[in-house]
Amino acid sequence: MKKTWMKLMLLAGTAGVLGACDNTDTAGQDDNTLTIGLDDTFAPMGFRDSQGEIVGFDVDLAEEAGERMGKEVEFQAIDWAMKETELNSGNIDMIWNGYTITDERAEKVAFSEPYMENNQIIVVLEGSDIQTKEDLAGKTVAAQQSSSAVDAIMADESNIVERFNDGQVVQYPSNNDVFNDLASGRSDAIVVDETMGRYYMKQNPNVAYRVLEDTFGTEEYGVGLRKEDTQLKEALDQALNDIKEDGTFDEIYSKWFSE
Numbered sequence: 410m411k412k413t414w415m416k417l418m419l420l421a422g423t424a425g426v427l428g429a430c431d432n433t434d435t436a437g438q439d440d441n442t443l444t445i446g447l448d449d450t451f452a453p454m455g456f457r458d459s460q461g462e463i464v465g466f467d468v469d470l471a472e473e474a475g476e477r478m479g480k481e482v483e484f485q486a487i488d489w490a491m492k493e494t495e496l497n498s499g500n501i502d503m504i505w506n507g508y509t510i511t512d513e514r515a516e517k518v519a520f521s522e523p524y525m526e527n528n529q530i531i532v533v534l535e536g537s538d539i540q541t542k543e544d545l546a547g548k549t550v551a552a553q554q555s556s557s558a559v560d561a562i563m564a565d566e567s568n569i570v571e572r573f574n575d576g577q578v579v580q581y582p583s584n585n586d587v588f589n590d591l592a593s594g595r596s597d598a599i600v601v602d603e604t605m606g607r608y609y610m611k612q613n614p615n616v617a618y619r620v621l622e623d624t625f626g627t628e629e630y631g632v633g634l635r636k637e638d639t640q641l642k643e644a645l646d647q648a649l650n651d652i653k654e655d656g657t658f659d660e661i662y663s664k665w666f667s668e
Contacts, residue, residue, distance in 0.1 A: 447506035504633035509557035535617035
């Protein structure tokens with residue numbers, strides 16, 4: 410009887426340890442901290458400054474929302490092509506970095522209410538003969554890998570990508586690579602988020618860029634969450650609404666988009 414009782418106690422202890430492991434929440438939610446995944450080269454939404462600190466419009470907005478939700482926030486640089494995998498595997502709690510709302514992404518994540526509009530602009534060098542979207546036929550066009558820029562090009566009703574050089578979009582891991590490709594002359598044109606693109610060009614006046622009037626469409630930014638995190642989404646939507654209602658959003662916007 411004593412041996413049987415000891416075995417039962419050991420089994421109960423083991424189950425308790427396993428249960429404790431199973432009850433640990435993913436990412437930072439077990440200690441009241443939200444881990445936010447971002448591409449740390451996507452200025453001005455989220456990027457590293459000259460001291461290596463992660464800063465940006467979305468960073469300030471996330472910190473303000475976190476404070477109102479009673480949560481600490483920390484930022485984690487991720488491979489943007491793996492963002493939904495990072496979220497749903499529990500490595501991060503939110504995708505918050507100029508994350509465009511699309512039907513395809515909505516199949517994988519839950520989106521917050523939209524908080525900002527953006528355009529997918531076409532950028533060329535000043536001396537380029539490209540004047541319209543149709544002039545991209547036969548040209549080499551680049552964009553960031555797994556970005557909404559690529560999605561917008563592929564969704565274009567005219568199927569213009571089929572008329573690009575080699576019938577494809579040249580893709581790079583970061584938008585910095587995309588701009589470098591254009592500046593070096595390897596690409597004839599690039600497609601980027603307007604928020605990031607105009608900020609980048611302002612910070613790099615040594616290269617003469619030109620933005621076409623044509624775009625690949627208007628889109629909306631949202632925050633990506635796991636579909637099961639319904640209470641977190643409700644709290645975030647409320648915080649974002651309050652931030653807009655009391656003018657804090659405009660203050661943060663002015664800081665990063667003063668011109």
